[in-house]
Amino acid sequence: MLSREQEIVAVLKRVDDPELPSVSVWDLGMVYQIQVHGSYVEITMVPTFAGCPALDFIELNVKKEILELGWVTMCTVNFTFKVKWSTDKITNEGKKELRKHGVAPPPENFVPGGEWSVNCPYCDSPFTSLENIFGPTACRSILYCPSCKNPFEAMKPVIEHSVTN
Numbered sequence: 065m066l067s068r069e070q071e072i073v074a075v076l077k078r079v080d081d082p083e084l085p086s087v088s089v090w091d092l093g094m095v096y097q098i099q100v101h102g103s104y105v106e107i108t109m110v111p112t113f114a115g116c117p118a119l120d121f122i123e124l125n126v127k128k129e130i131l132e133l134g135w136v137t138m139c140t141v142n143f144t145f146k147v148k149w150s151t152d153k154i155t156n157e158g159k160k161e162l163r164k165h166g167v168a169p170p171p172e173n174f175v176p177g178g179e180w181s182v183n184c185p186y187c188d189s190p191f192t193s194l195e196n197i198f199g200p201t202a203c204r205s206i207l208y209c210p211s212c213k214n215p216f217e218a219m220k221p222v223i224e225h226s227v228t229n
């Protein structure tokens with residue numbers, strides 16, 4: 065028997081970030097707090113990238129999926145800006161999923177303002193220069209791997225972002 069919290073976590077592992085399909089909000093490290101008050105579930109999440117306009121979708125998807133649990137009658141999703149998300153909150157499972165879909169997970173041990181490099185998600189060749197820092201979304205960059213001749217996307221490293229509200 066799963067506890068109610070575990071059931072909620074299982075659901076959150078199925079809800080994707082629309083910006084990064086195939087990686088769940090749980091594996092992205094976006095879930096900050098889960099509170100269960102009887103049949104009322106309150107979930108607090110940390111937005112990943114300030115530039116990603118996907119929060120409304122995420123909120124709707126999380127609510128919809130949580131309400132599928134028979135015992136939940138109400139669910140609210142709040143986003144907190146008090147805590148800062150960083151790319152090192154992505155779980156190992158999440159990194160694996162990213163790689164599987166041709167997106168290099170952000171580098172570890174990144175120093176803010178410093179140079180960064182990632183390994184090619186296809187052939188694991190270390191890659192050091194950015195082909196184009198303007199990726200399809202604010203979260204990602206497009207890179208090119210000279211070893212296997214594949215373009216790939218990389219998540220930009222984020223240690224903290226400044227949010228004023």
Ligand SMILES: [Zn+2]
Pocket residue numbers: 184185186187188189209210211212213214
């Ligand atoms: Zn490669």
